[in-house]
Amino acid sequence: MLLKLIGERIRLLRREKGLTQEELAEAAGINASYIGTVERGERNISLETLEKVIIGLNVTPTEMFQFHQADDHDLKVEKKEILEVLNSLLYSRSLEENKLIFRVIKDILDTIDYNLRG
Template sequence: MLLKLIGERLRYLRKINNLTQEELAEKAGINASYIGSVERGDRNISIETLEKIINGLNVTPTEMFQFHEIDSKYSSFENAQLLETINSLLYHRSLEEKKLIYRIIKDILETMDSKID
């Protein structure tokens, strides 16, 4: 699941930087076919290689893991991927904001559950 999220985020960052897989591979000093396999989530990427790709994209490690910015159809996300994306949205929020969001979500779920009964 994490490999797919990293791959989708990598593809998103590469595209918004107007880079082809070949151009990013050259900047990162790795093989272009490797970039494609990472973007598809087919390849288990090492931290060292991920660092090269982050440097090639000229982004920070924090930016690399902002999964909520992935330009993807949420319907294609698996349950765990969607939860990771939601977590990414909340990560930089204050504790008070998180508590407010929790109360709102709880109220929404209670309302949904009461309509089922």
């Protein structure tokens, strides 16, 4: 469980920094294929190697262990994916169909907001 969390966190931080596995491996002074196995939670990582990865990512140890941010990131990615699918569904529709869908969605959201307030 912890191996998987650490691996996912390394992947998230690496991607946020815009680094490939190879670039991170070079910055950390370790093998690129090793980074992949760690990110997938397939390989145990020593504290010494984790320290190299932290330095390679240019983050603090505190940032490395902020696992709640991974959850936030996953939710943002899922939301973005849903919005992209909705956008593609709407794109192929006519203007009139989009206006109708807009009014229906707006009514639904207004109802949800009203129910949350009262």
